Amino acid sequence: MNFAGGSMNCEICGKKIRPPGYRIVVEGAEVRVCASCKKYGSEISIAKQAEVKRIVIKKKKPQTKVEFKEELVENFNLIIRAEREKRGWSQEQLAKKIQEKESLIKKIENAEITPDPKVVEKIEKLFGIKLRETVQEVKISRSSQAEVTLGDVVVVRKKG
Ligand SMILES: [Zn+2]
Numbered sequence: 001m002n003f004a005g006g007s008m009n010c011e012i013c014g015k016k017i018r019p020p021g022y023r024i025v026v027e028g029a030e031v032r033v034c035a036s037c038k039k040y041g042s043e044i045s046i047a048k049q050a051e052v053k054r055i056v057i058k059k060k061k062p063q064t065k066v067e068f069k070e071e072l073v074e075n076f077n078l079i080i081r082a083e084r085e086k087r088g089w090s091q092e093q094l095a096k097k098i099q100e101k102e103s104l105i106k107k108i109e110n111a112e113i114t115p116d117p118k119v120v121e122k123i124e125k126l127f128g129i130k131l132r133e134t135v136q137e138v139k140i141s142r143s144s145q146a147e148v149t150l151g152d153v154v155v156v157r158k159k160g
Pocket residue numbers: 010011012013014015033034035036037
């Protein structure tokens with residue numbers, strides 16, 4: 001193609017285009033097209049980004065990751081119920097004390113939902129108890145997250 005002449009043709013529709021036109025990738029091949037044909041492919045810059053991402057995933061090596069996180073104790077709902085009943089409060093009274101809805105307390109005590117950290121914190125403060133424990137998680141991930149099976153995740157619980 002002769003670019004010196006300042007004129008070129010769209011490689012899809014053949015229409016004359018003004019340089020530089022648009023460089024797109026159609027089915028793996030790079031073509032130079034007019035403005036109305038660029039929709040038929042992905043523009044070069046975007047295609048390059050996608051390529052880089054794919055390579056990163058392929059190169060990912062098996063790795064061991066240790067994470068520390070605060071996790072709700074398993075019987076948090078029973079603890080909350082026991083603490084509330086010890087004080088002779090109704091669910092409504094407890095809800096008012098932490099400025100939440102009675103329905104939320106009901107769901108928490110029935111273990112229908114996992115309360116968010118903000119709510120947990122309020123309950124911990126109110127009762128002077130701890131509902132969370134520090135959990136150490138060792139994750140061994142292979143080529144991708146999707147391949148991590150239950151057997152690969154080891155949970156070590158620490159007291160206190
Ligand atoms: Zn065209």
